[in-house]
Amino acid sequence: MNAAYAGIDVGGTSVKSLVVDEEGKILDEDSRESHPDGIVELVQEVAAQLVERTPQISGIGVITPGIVDAEAGVVHYASNLKLSNVALAAEVAQASARPARLDHDGRGAGFAESFYGAAKEWASSVVVPIGTGISAALCFPDRVWEGETFQAGEIGHIPVYPGGEACSCGQRGCLEVYASARNIGLRYATRTGKPPSAREVERCLGKDPLADEVWAEATEALALVLAQLTFTLDPGAFVIAGGLSGAGDKLLTPVRKALSRHLAWREPPPVVASRLGAMVGRWGAAVLGCKAAGSLSYEAWHV
Amino acid sequence: MNAAYAGIDVGGTSVKSLVVDEEGKILDEDSRESHPDGIVELVQEVAAQLVERTPQISGIGVITPGIVDAEAGVVHYASNLKLSNVALAAEVAQASARPARLDHDGRGAGFAESFYGAAKEWASSVVVPIGTGISAALCFPDRVWEGETFQAGEIGHIPVYPGGEACSCGQRGCLEVYASARNIGLRYATRTGKPPSAREVERCLGKDPLADEVWAEATEALALVLAQLTFTLDPGAFVIAGGLSGAGDKLLTPVRKALSRHLAWREPPPVVASRLGAMVGRWGAAVLGCKAAGSLSYEAWHV
Numbered sequence: 001m002n003a004a005y006a007g008i009d010v011g012g013t014s015v016k017s018l019v020v021d022e023e024g025k026i027l028d029e030d031s032r033e034s035h036p037d038g039i040v041e042l043v044q045e046v047a048a049q050l051v052e053r054t055p056q057i058s059g060i061g062v063i064t065p066g067i068v069d070a071e072a073g074v075v076h077y078a079s080n081l082k083l084s085n086v087a088l089a090a091e092v093a094q095a096s097a098r099p100a101r102l103d104h105d106g107r108g109a110g111f112a113e114s115f116y117g118a119a120k121e122w123a124s125s126v127v128v129p130i131g132t133g134i135s136a137a138l139c140f141p142d143r144v145w146e147g148e149t150f151q152a153g154e155i156g157h158i159p160v161y162p163g164g165e166a167c168s169c170g171q172r173g174c175l176e177v178y179a180s181a182r183n184i185g186l187r188y189a190t191r192t193g194k195p196p197s198a199r200e201v202e203r204c205l206g207k208d209p210l211a212d213e214v215w216a217e218a219t220e221a222l223a224l225v226l227a228q229l230t231f232t233l234d235p236g237a238f239v240i241a242g243g244l245s246g247a248g249d250k251l252l253t254p255v256r257k258a259l260s261r262h263l264a265w266r267e268p269p270p271v272v273a274s275r276l277g278a279m280v281g282r283w284g285a286a287v288l289g290c291k292a293a294g295s296l297s298y299e300a301w302h303v
Numbered sequence: 304m305n306a307a308y309a310g311i312d313v314g315g316t317s318v319k320s321l322v323v324d325e326e327g328k329i330l331d332e333d334s335r336e337s338h339p340d341g342i343v344e345l346v347q348e349v350a351a352q353l354v355e356r357t358p359q360i361s362g363i364g365v366i367t368p369g370i371v372d373a374e375a376g377v378v379h380y381a382s383n384l385k386l387s388n389v390a391l392a393a394e395v396a397q398a399s400a401r402p403a404r405l406d407h408d409g410r411g412a413g414f415a416e417s418f419y420g421a422a423k424e425w426a427s428s429v430v431v432p433i434g435t436g437i438s439a440a441l442c443f444p445d446r447v448w449e450g451e452t453f454q455a456g457e458i459g460h461i462p463v464y465p466g467g468e469a470c471s472c473g474q475r476g477c478l479e480v481y482a483s484a485r486n487i488g489l490r491y492a493t494r495t496g497k498p499p500s501a502r503e504v505e506r507c508l509g510k511d512p513l514a515d516e517v518w519a520e521a522t523e524a525l526a527l528v529l530a531q532l533t534f535t536l537d538p539g540a541f542v543i544a545g546g547l548s549g550a551g552d553k554l555l556t557p558v559r560k561a562l563s564r565h566l567a568w569r570e571p572p573p574v575v576a577s578r579l580g581a582m583v584g585r586w587g588a589a590v591l592g593c594k595a596a597g598s599l600s601y602e603a604w605h606v
Contacts, residue, residue, distance in 0.1 A: 124450075153537075156534075160465075227462060232456065234451050234454040265474075267452075
């Protein structure tokens, strides 16, 4: 019987799981509602059930938001999950009797997109999930960089317009203020009185000048930060992920144009959409499961 | 007889060299005027003379500005040196009959500062030389990142104030406009009619409000970009290098204060001054010389 590998994507509203075989074929896929209270017990339960359903699982990967020390297997702090200094890798390993590894959800997603997703053809890339917030996974040929204090990739709080609009973080002019899905919706609602939804803004593009305005402010702010990242990192490509990436070319075309404008004297890196979509976290976690089992078979997966 | 290693730092106005022994003790140190015309021949001549004076040299490292492919040993493009697609590593190896390696001057400096200079105690750092321009070497635990197209670290052209003052590069609001040593001098000269010199501005701090103003604009712009880099990379420390770092605490203190202000909800990384000063390029090149010879003895150097 072939080995199998499990990945668990832990969030504040759902815990999603995936089990794949040596070739990356999906054997099991599930999602359960979650709540910050009792989240560790829920993850342990999910891990135990995955192993019960697929006993040949030989490694489990887990990803969470927050400040995560992958090497130690510890969630230092995750406000959305109400976790503080929890050795989650060890908890999962104990509940499942399988080796387990932990990493940050953004880095897991970055790993999946850069190693066998949208950015596979480049040696390096920056994967940018845009949803309630905005972050970045910095993908290098051999690693996704975690930062000296496990806080790399917090690009949502880059001061894109110094002294600009107030952000919920207490600073001003942060990228997230203008370009997170949440704030695109809120800024449109403030100007129009309509319900706050980025999807609604997207739907009204070309019909409502206020929607066009809010969208243009978002894509311009995003392009400015991608220009900063290009000057700094010179990545092979940018991969736009998360909820907002569902807008496809409505988002990517104006971002590409603005990025070219801000990079007058050099080629801009390609800006592409996530290939793994809502599954990206689970695929990243499954790779970790593979690594936990000491296997490199994920290198041959074709997603 | 112990082995020795040579480093050559190639610039548009001087070619500087260093020869060290296994323990990192300096055996030879030199500097010669240079000119872009005939620069390859000059570097070959310098290499040949170094080997003549110290025959036990077993590897030579060379660093240049521009777009440099270290793996191929090729300078793709260096406007200051009028070089385009020159296999400089091979040219030096031929002239000296020694193995030679090439890298970018900024990355070489970064390597030296991060591995045995001011940032030795951190796993990662960003080394920022400030002179005529501003660049950055992104130092990770095992490498200095070169970028997908060998253009990482061009932070001087980050649009720190979108739509701000015009830069010589054709864009607006670039960091360099406000904070390069050259432009600090020029902006002060424009406001006062005095000769354009950053050193003069530094000398007048606390006595001339216009000097204070120009200096504050420079340190604020620099701190904004260091904040961006902190959110993105979360480095262990920033090392300020190059000519302007000679200002010491007059520069570092306001930069640290402004950086803390822009990082309201997290600890700022330490901002320290270069330890290797004007020798940093040559030390980086000497490490390359060591690597060219297949030696790891630079790991034990104490500079």
